[in-house]
Amino acid sequence: MNIIDTNSSLTAAPEHPAPRPPASKKKLSSAATPVADAANASTTRTTNSCVASITDLTNRLSEYLAPGDLKLVKEAYRFSDEMHLGQVRKSGEPYISHPIAVAEICAEWKLDVQAIMAALLHDVMEDQDVKKEELIERFGAPVATLVDGLSKLEKIEFQSQIEAQAENFRKMLLAMARDVRVILVKLADRLHNMRTLGAMAPEKQRRISRETMEVYVPIAHRLGLNNIYRELQDLAFSHIYPMRYRTLAKAVKAARGNRREVVNKIMEAVKDALASAGLPAQVYGREKTLYGIYRKMHDKKLSFSQVLDVYGFRIVVDSFQNSYYALGSLHALYKPMPGKFKDYIAIPKTNGYQSLHTTLIGPYGTPVEFQIRTQDMHHVAESGVAAHWLYKNEEGSLTDLQQRTHAWLQSLLDIQKQTGDSAEFLEHVKIDLFPDSVYVFTPKSKIIALPRGATALDFAYTIHTDIGDQAIATRINNEPVPLRSELKNGDIIEIITSPSSRPTPNWLTYVRTGKARSAIRHYLRTINLNESTELGKHLLAQALVAVHLNPELPDALVDKLLNESSAKSLDEIHTDIGIGKRMAALVARHILDLVEDDSPSIPFQHTGGDKAFAKRDPVIIYGSEGVSVQLAPCCMPIPGDAIIGQLKRDQGLVVHVDTCENAKRMQVKEPDRWIDVSWGEDLNRRFDTRITVTVNNERGALARIAAEIGESDVNISHVNMEDGDANDMTNIHFTIQVDDRLHLARLMRNIKHLNGVSKIVRDHG
Incomplete structure (x- = not known):
């Protein structure tokens, strides 16, 4: 059954579960008689007067x-009915009515x-321990494998409800990747x-409705199951916001009568x-959900x-040309x-949807939206991959929709291989469940669909993981641009690679696809593992000293820490800190709590100092911690800025300027994921920041500013220009690398004194 309890978000425990009937009682089941008699037999049940029949x-x-x-x-029905005998739903219906209804939808x-x-049979393993x-x-x-893919993992001990939820989703999605029928039955x-x-x-x-909207609705859309996609949306909406749903339903019902005259006039004119x-065609009015x-x-x-005030119509014609x-x-x-x-016929959506979309100015100046498609396209638009997943075309090869779906399902397996845990896997999959896509081309004119907002680096990883790992530059429409450049419909992308290029932690800030994120994280997780372990050890020692604890942990304390953190060894914790999966400051504070909670049984000495004050000591940032510390790209903090740190899962510590608007939101x-941080001393590196210079729109202005930046011992990593507020002014945006806030201030003073410079400001995002 699938009415969800607090133990899982995938399927639900039965409301009134009955123990599995012993073999000697099998003859009591209504399904033990021939199916033709099942309806009559079911009326003899004392648990409920409802009839559960499979006649329909x-x-x-x-x-x-x-x-x-x-x-x-x-035979499957008889077995399921036998297993669920005596079990009823919350509504009071015999439980077997639910599997029958699911089978009818399939x-x-x-x-x-x-x-x-x-x-x-989808609930017999879960509810009755079959x-x-x-x-x-x-x-x-084959049937047993499908049922197993639909059953949640109730027998496993999980550290948290979130972990249990994520692991159940991973099990279902991986089963779906191997056989799409799993998700069709699940939907x-x-x-x-x-x-x-x-x-x-x-x-x-x-x-349950929020979970449906967050996971199942996007999956239905991704597979092109538009009928179920729309119905799930409306049903979830009605339970999440019942008052808004009822108000809108009442308003739509009232408006429908007022619109009838206009709808009929447009429909007759179109026919x-x-x-x-x-042109033989069927014309339908299209209701918005x-x-x-x-x-x-x-x-x-x-x-x-x-x-x-926007009217919608659908036109179904008999051939591709007639569209x-x-x-x-x-x-x-x-x-x-x-x-x-x-034109979604020439370039279909990722879920196989094909139609022509156009908006016209109809009678009375009202906008009228039209969708034009063939009967086959209409069938796929409503049923998606379920329309013909099990069927081959005449040549026996996969259709375009099947190939695209197969590629997406295969990408789930690729992500699984590179993902550290179930929560991370689910995060990557959710990223790929975007309804909007951008369509770009390879140099050989192959169409690639990516989520809106995807970058050239996402494109590289979509082609192949090795191409993504070795990417150094890209050309979009034959123009050299940075790998972080966002893609637009119709772009032609060429990726330039080098065997010496490798992913960096910064790449995670501008990729959008789950495949790219999982591949980058996998690489960062596996390279230089010893170095990551040593870095984590150093960061934890520093964090322990900051809370006035001895970095040398006694065995009893290590055992207690490992037991509570689900790690196999202290080196694993060090490695997790080094790659950013755990935060040294949090681990240190956890150790401090263990010492204070169980001090009699743990022989351990503080290094001295006020322990209450120690908990508030800021984490020191040097900017060279690698993956475990990132400087936020929205505000680009530099030494000298007042800063604050955000602890993000699998990204470690993200450092913001304390006035950053993103950070405030x-x-x-x-609020519990923010800690105090401060800059260390002797920072032997350069830091990125952004400035905007407003200049007179005259020849040589950019050259003068660039020369001054070079003379100030500052590196330029990116520059672009746009028109200013006045026609004779230009804004020049620089991304530069400086030592600290004082270095930046000297540069800004020098630029301010140049001829033609009207204004210079630092950009905080």
């Missing part, structure tokens, strides 16, 4: 399954017999639970125009009337709005 399911399956397959489905997608059987070996013996290995399972969520307590409704052009209306109002700060002919007919009927045309959200 078998009728639907008989449309596309062979009689032999139907027999297997009935039957709508015409999934094969193994997937239907898995849908009927072993995988028993399922293999009864129903075969059907989640859909039925969302449809029946009203029986749960309000807080559980909200928690006449297409008929006059000799309540969540879609809410999100547009929220994100774009629009009123309800502004959102509802474009229909587009021409529409543009002849109404004037198109500039910049509002998208994050402090409000997570």
Whole structure:
């Protein structure tokens, strides 16, 4: 069953679980009789008066399954009914009604017999302790493997609820990567639970709905299951914000009657125009979902009337060519709005979606959105990968949609190989579940789809991990640009590599795809492991001294630390600190708490000093700690700035200027993740910062400023220009490398005195 309890967020424990029936009681099950008699037998149950029958399911399956397959489905039903006998849902229905409903949703997608059987059996391992070996013996290995992929890991001890949740997601997603039917059954399972969520307590409704919106909705979208994607969105919205949902539903219902005249007028005009052009087509009015209306109002700060004033229609034609002919007919009927045309037929979305999108100015000056597609495209648009995942085309090769889905699923396995733990794996997967994509080209004109905001470095890792690791530069549309450059639709990308190039921690600040992030972290985690261990040892010793503890830890204290931190050895903790997975200051404070909580049993000496004050000692920053300390790219702190540190998972310590607006916002959200930090002495390196110089728009201005920067012993790492507020002024943005705040101040004074310089400021993001 899948009504979620607090033990897991993947599936739910039964509301009233019954012990697994012993073999001697099998004849008591309604499913122990032939399926034709199942409905009659089920009425004899004393637990509930509801009837749970598979008549509708078998009728639907008989449309596309062979009689032999139907027999297997009935056997799976009988076994599932037997295992769930006496178990009921929160609503009071017999529990078997849930697996039947899940199987019916899968039957709508015409999934094969193994997937239907898995849908009927998907909770028996979890709820009734049926072993995988028993399922293999009864129903075969493929069905047992599917059911196992759908079962959560209840028997494993986890350190936290978050770890348990992440590990369950990882198990499901990896099973999906090996067989996409796992996630199709899981989505059907989640859909039925969302449809029946009203029986749960309000807080559980909200928690399950947030999880649905965060994970299952993006997966449904990524696989092109638009019908289930939209329904899950609306159902989750109705439970997260019930008052807003009801208010919007009432407003839409009232507005629908007022819009009928305009809708009918547009529809008749479109039908006449297409008929006059000799184009056979079906024209539908397209309703916006309540969540879609809410999100547009929220994100774009629009009123309800502004959102509802846009009318939507869908046109389904009989051929690829007629899609474009229909587009021409529409543009002849109404004037198109500039910049509002998208051709997703020539370049499909990553989930296989294909349509022509255009927005026209209709009657009364109202915007009208049209989607134009063929019947096959419409089928894929509604059902996505479920539409034909199990089928090959006539040549027996995979379709484009299947190839793209296979590539994404394969990337999950690649990420898994390079990921340290389940929480990190889930983080990387979520990054890749973006609904919006940007489409770029390789030099050989192959189309690559990436999340919006992806950079040239993301592109390099998408092509191959080795290309990403060795990237040193890129050309976009034959122009040399930095690897951090954000990609735009239609860009042609060429990556320049060098065998000597290697990833740096800074790369993590400007990649967007899960594959790139996991590959970079994997490299940083594995290179120079001894050096990372030594660095971590040094940082922990420094942190222990800061809280007035002896860096030499006694064995009893080490054993207690390892037991509470889930590490196998002290060297593992040192390594985690060195690569940024743990923070030395936090480990030191944890050790201090262990000493103070259990001081009689741990022979240990403080180095002296006020322990209460020691806890407030700032962490010293030298800027050479490597992966474990990063200087925030938003404000680029330099020595001399007042600074504050944020502890981020798998990124170590991120240092901000204490006046940074980003830092202030994050402090409000997570106040417990901020610690005091300060600069050390004898910092033997340069630090990046940004300045903007406003100059008269005259010849030679940039050259004069660049020369002054060089004479001030400052390095320029990046420069770009834009028009200033006045027509005769230009803003020049420099990213430079300086020793400290005094070095920067001297440079800014020198530049300020140059001819033509109107203003110079330091940029804090």
